[in-house]
Amino acid sequence: MRYQRSSALFQEANQVLPGGVNSPVRAFKAVGGTPVFVKEAKGAYFWDEDGNRYVDYIASWGPLLFGHAHEAVLEAVVVRARKGTSFGIPTALETELAQLAVSMVPNIDKIRFVNSGTEACMSAIRLARGYTGRDKIIKFAGCYHGHADAFLIQAGSGAVTFGSPNSPGVTAGTAKDTLLARYNDLESVDALLDANKGTIAAIILEPVAGNMGCIPPEAGFLEGLRERCSDQGILLIFDEVMTGFRLGRGGAQEVTGVRADLVTFGKVIGGGLPVGAFAASAEIMSCLAPEGPVYQAGTLSGNPLAMSAGLAMLRSIEADPEVFTRLGEKTAYLHQGLDQVLSATGRPYQINRFGSMISVHFTEVPVTDFETAASGNNPSFKAYFHGLLDRGVYLPPSAFESYFLNDALSYEDLDFTIAAAAEVLAV
Ligand code: HOZ
Numbered sequence: 001m002r003y004q005r006s007s008a009l010f011q012e013a014n015q016v017l018p019g020g021v022n023s024p025v026r027a028f029k030a031v032g033g034t035p036v037f038v039k040e041a042k043g044a045y046f047w048d049e050d051g052n053r054y055v056d057y058i059a060s061w062g063p064l065l066f067g068h069a070h071e072a073v074l075e076a077v078v079v080r081a082r083k084g085t086s087f088g089i090p091t092a093l094e095t096e097l098a099q100l101a102v103s104m105v106p107n108i109d110k111i112r113f114v115n116s117g118t119e120a121c122m123s124a125i126r127l128a129r130g131y132t133g134r135d136k137i138i139k140f141a142g143c144y145h146g147h148a149d150a151f152l153i154q155a156g157s158g159a160v161t162f163g164s165p166n167s168p169g170v171t172a173g174t175a176k177d178t179l180l181a182r183y184n185d186l187e188s189v190d191a192l193l194d195a196n197k198g199t200i201a202a203i204i205l206e207p208v209a210g211n212m213g214c215i216p217p218e219a220g221f222l223e224g225l226r227e228r229c230s231d232q233g234i235l236l237i238f239d240e241v242m243t244g245f246r247l248g249r250g251g252a253q254e255v256t257g258v259r260a261d262l263v264t265f266g267k268v269i270g271g272g273l274p275v276g277a278f279a280a281s282a283e284i285m286s287c288l289a290p291e292g293p294v295y296q297a298g299t300l301s302g303n304p305l306a307m308s309a310g311l312a313m314l315r316s317i318e319a320d321p322e323v324f325t326r327l328g329e330k331t332a333y334l335h336q337g338l339d340q341v342l343s344a345t346g347r348p349y350q351i352n353r354f355g356s357m358i359s360v361h362f363t364e365v366p367v368t369d370f371e372t373a374a375s376g377n378n379p380s381f382k383a384y385f386h387g388l389l390d391r392g393v394y395l396p397p398s399a400f401e402s403y404f405l406n407d408a409l410s411y412e413d414l415d416f417t418i419a420a421a422a423e424v425l426a427v
Helices: 004-016 071-081 092-103 117-132 157-159 187-193 221-232 251-256 304-321 325-345 370-374 379-390 411-426
Strands: 038-042 045-048 053-054 110-114 138-139 177-181 200-205 233-240 264-265 276-280 350-354 355-363
Touching: 053 411, 071 304, 092 110, 092 276, 092 304, 110 117, 117 138, 117 200, 117 233, 117 264, 117 276, 138 187, 177 325, 187 200, 187 221, 200 221, 221 233, 233 251, 251 264, 325 350, 325 355, 325 411, 379 411
Parallel strands: 138 177, 138 200, 200 233, 233 264
Antiparallel strands: 038 045, 045 053, 110 276, 264 276, 350 355
16 A cells, blocks of 8 residues: 555554644645655655655745755754754854845845744734834735734635634734735725724735745735835835745845845745744844844754754855756746646646746636635645645645745656646546
8 A cells, every 4th residue: 555654654643743743734634645754855856654756846845945955954964963953152153144144135134043934923023013113913814924823813824724714722812913904905905004004013925925825926016015014114024934045045025126124034044944034124123132122032043053054055045046047947847837737628727836936726716815725725636636646746735835846856857747747637
């Protein structure tokens, strides 16, 4: 049986881990079946505990730009580990990674390292509130900014995958300060701004959404938000946990030309290790403790192993800036191939793509926001996911997630994937 050992491991895991996992999307509940357990990975592939090989399209949900077990990152981590793994005392590595990140990303002077995207976004809104002296934030339905209470209001990703976009445990008091707008809809933002004059600290969004599938910003959307924020003293926060150092060396700010006041990072900045970060101008960052009164801290923040991995990753990008062009070309190739296959079936579908992020939605309507993304969460998606899994292609196990391509993928891997999709969809 193809998934025998994974099934046994999942059963065992369920005895001691809620739902058998440490993050809900991994449990396959949205698509059914048993999650595969990874044994090892290299380049574009991972192998499960049953020995099956998969072409991987999630790349640890984004960070593995050069594929699994990238030599430069491995070497950096191994060398560093021999010198001590955690101190809670400053190291030069933190400054080196900060200098490099600040030199790559537009519009930021200072950066604070944390341990995850959740922490980065949670801290960024605290900073925005402290800086502006206002309480409310605007977020967009279907955008996911980690699992801090303030964001679990119509959240995307795993939250909506399991039908709890508004999680129990979030108090009404917290929820009242999070206002909800519609992605790609400036009118919905204007209605909130009009009704809450002078009380909004920040508008936070994924400049290219990746947690309701991939949804690019429509022309004028980001620019319109920028204009409104500048006019009304509101901080614009780009959650670049997925897009930072992936869409380009300067992330979405660079490729869209729209500048944010605060930017959050995760994924690539840690080279696959647990790192998040938030960054802004020196003026805004000066509000942060110990320079200013807004408190934020962490023993593992700036951890030497994580900083070494991040440095190796960003240096690899600086040494090979063409990686973004190659990734874009490979993603466009996959798009074209899947488009041909899907159009031949006569089924309704949409393919969204931005840079190296792409998603397939089995729906008639263009997918531009949460509501339209939700229309693609259906049996066709599940059948497509499992058909590809059985043929050795690992896609995100949820209709609300984006694929992330990595540079280790060859054109043969892409052709293999397109042929597998053709086989699955012919049924
Ligand atoms: N929410 C994450 C992707 N958007 C998934 C995290 C995981 O399950 O590893």
